[in-house]
Amino acid sequence: MIEVSELRKSFGKVNALNGLSFVAPEGQITGLLGPNGAGKTTCLRTIYGLLKADSGHALIDGIDTSKQPLEARRNIGIFPDKFGLYERLTAREQIAYFAALHGFSGGQLEQATQTAIDRLDMSAIADRKAQGFSQGQRMKVALAQAIVHQPKHLILDEPSRGLDVMSTRILRDLLRDLRAQGTSILFSSHVMQEVAALCDQVVVIAAGKVAAQGTTEQLCELTGETALEEAFVKIIGTDEGIAA
Numbered sequence: 699m700i701e702v703s704e705l706r707k708s709f710g711k712v713n714a715l716n717g718l719s720f721v722a723p724e725g726q727i728t729g730l731l732g733p734n735g736a737g738k739t740t741c742l743r744t745i746y747g748l749l750k751a752d753s754g755h756a757l758i759d760g761i762d763t764s765k766q767p768l769e770a771r772r773n774i775g776i777f778p779d780k781f782g783l784y785e786r787l788t789a790r791e792q793i794a795y796f797a798a799l800h801g802f803s804g805g806q807l808e809q810a811t812q813t814a815i816d817r818l819d820m821s822a823i824a825d826r827k828a829q830g831f832s833q834g835q836r837m838k839v840a841l842a843q844a845i846v847h848q849p850k851h852l853i854l855d856e857p858s859r860g861l862d863v864m865s866t867r868i869l870r871d872l873l874r875d876l877r878a879q880g881t882s883i884l885f886s887s888h889v890m891q892e893v894a895a896l897c898d899q900v901v902v903i904a905a906g907k908v909a910a911q912g913t914t915e916q917l918c919e920l921t922g923e924t925a926l927e928e929a930f931v932k933i934i935g936t937d938e939g940i941a942a
């Protein structure tokens with residue numbers, strides 16, 4: 699379970715997180731939906747320990763990510779908003795490198811790397827160097843790095859950016875499979891369709907705090923609307939920064 703409680707974080711005069719609290723349970727896909735600048739990336743970065751909150755807690759299975767970052771990170775896979783690839787390494791080598799960082803070696807490392815390559819249908823590019831990779835191919839390498847150690851929790855910041863239709867389907871199937879295995883998945887998005895198609899629970903955030911929370915149906919019911927997009931607009935009071 700991923701839990702954030704009363705998180706606050708300011709950058710100078712900007713209050714990016716304003717007492718944010720929610721839970722992403724096991725075996726569920728939780729979508730963080732919010733307009734540009736709502737605090738989604740700041741929240742995810744705080745959970746995976748890249749940022750320190752001014753106050754409040756981010757817990758992974760009860761472990762405080764600011765107090766025990768290594769223990770907390772052991773069980774999470776991270777697909778960050780910005781990632782870099784080593785241009786001279788092949789996709790396979792980059793994925794294997796992450797497996798090694800998680801303690802894999804020898805045949806186990808090779809097997810884990812191959813499994814991630816197969817799951818993301820990337821055998822055609824697995825042994826090519828990253829130099830010249832398209833945005834979508836880069837995304838797949840980063841996704842494979844996030845899942846290579848088969849984490850119990852997966853945190854993804856806008857995972858479908860730059861992916862074509864087929865790759866988006868592969869991503870969705872992967873997330874559904876992981877959910878079925880009991881993984882807690884938390885991802886941020888401002889793409890309505892993606893959130894509506896995938897999420898068991900939607901946490902709408904605006905100005906660094908939860909504006910509403912529930913299933914797509916519950917949010918529609920709450921606002922008297924029939925589509926998530928309309929419900930969202932009603933909840934946050936504007937359609938700025940949202941993609942249908």
Ligand SMILES: Nc1ncnc2c1ncn2[C@@H]1O[C@H](COP(=O)(O)OP(=O)(O)OP(=O)(O)O)[C@@H](O)[C@H]1O
Nearest residue numbers: 709712714732733734735736737738739740741888
């Ligand atoms: N390192 C930083 N320095 C200064 N301000 C920051 C920093 N990181 C985030 N902010 C500010 O905090 C607020 C929340 O930003 P954040 O990136 O978390 O939003 P977001 O919901 O992920 O937005 P987007 O959908 O545009 O990616 C914004 O006003 C942003 O400008």
